Amino acid sequence: MDIFAELDWRGLVHQTTDPQNLRQWLSEGSKIVYAGFDPTSDGLHVGNFVPLMMLRRFQKAGHRPIVLAGGATGMIGDPSGKSEERNLLSAEQIEHNLEGITHELGQFLDFDGPQAARLVNNYNWMKEWDYLTFLRDIGKHFPVNVMLGKESVKARLEETEAGMSYTEFSYMLLQAYDFVHLRKTHGCGLQVGGSDQWGNITAGIELARRMGEGGLHGLTCPLLTKSDGTKMGKTEQGAIWLSPKKTSPYVFYQYWYNTEDADVDACLRMLTELSEKEILSLADERANAPQQRRSQQELASSLTRLVHGDEGLQKANKASEVLFGATIEQMSDADLTDIFADVPSQELARDQLANEGLSIIEALCQSGLAKSKSDARRTVDQGGAYVNNRRVEDQSRSLTQADLASETVMVLRSGKKRYALLKFV
């Protein structure tokens, strides 16, 4: 399989050091490819997805991936694509972040077999350097005028008033040296990354050449952006994370399911492992029957399965079904807790359900769905109140044992999507 051709049709090739040679080089046999991830937060998010998948694709095509966790570079802060100097993360924070992301990185790659992936941390080799030696051995190879010409630096100096510290300015040296180091110790010949990494990657190649290691390659993929120009993976509630602890499989699934028609094709190509044929056929279906949302379904399913496994996908599916209208009854507490993991819940005394029961108005207030009783009444009046996904039309309705959806839980909803759980214990 020609990996380069595949990356090409997927739209993953943004810039390369030399398309002809790179393609040739890749076809010669199993190569070592690396991508770096800085521990700027304690988990991976959708923004890390594309480079991760790149490595995965390389591995599947018979190459060996190296994942570099930036324990050292993370301490400095990459200025690429940042308009302002950032606050330094504390050493403990970085340690914590590294722990978080390293194990997540693992799940995308195969760490066994002949193409076993490797995980390295650049802190392990950077910590050996002392300042003077680094300046003499590495810094000497970096002409400042070239560094000033790099987009990451230029943008900061020319287009903003933010300026840049010597620390961030030096970031490039560290990442450049990583490449050289991996070349020497692992025989790594290609670095991949997002398009904002181009400057850092070429700096590495340049450094290697000056240090007597020629023939390195670089490849960047486009940043995944939506048709409106905003970044993929950001919502008003924050980033979409890969860890189920930070973003539930359901929210993850829904995020992709709601992808705009205009964006879904690029997502399918860049993020999934569906074949070109499948993707073209989805494009066809989308053109003929957009309301079926088959593309979105495939995208959401395939990514959820990849990140959260079959079980996670099932949960997300079940949750979607329930959250979008299926009536809720005869379920277990465990099921409901799972499905409504992201939904606020309140505990109430069980005896509130006895006798007359709890009025729907009161219940809406208690659950936080209504700001006041008037608000609750309005909601009911307007037909926006639901118990266990059944509409409640009568203000005087009261809730009793019979309205429990499971052993102890009742599911309230206001409007289309706002849910709350009441637990009666």
Place this chain on the structure above:
RNA sequence: GGGGGGUUUCCCGAGCGGUCAAAGGGGUCAGACUGUAAAUCUGAUGGCAUAGCCUUCGCAGGUUCGAAUCCUGCACCCCCCA
């Protein structure tokens, strides 16, 4: 220092001394429609024991049967002249 204008419900903004919980717009919420989209349409949008009552119009007093509307003082904002 002198003069003028302003401060209204989530935001903007209208508001003859009674018919003002306060126009209109935005936002938000709900409903219909729909593709879990966009657009559109309808309704709602201080609180409560909801045919009624209570609390709101910068703050504190006052006039009046009655004040967001008039008067006095205070605070903050804007403009003009020095």
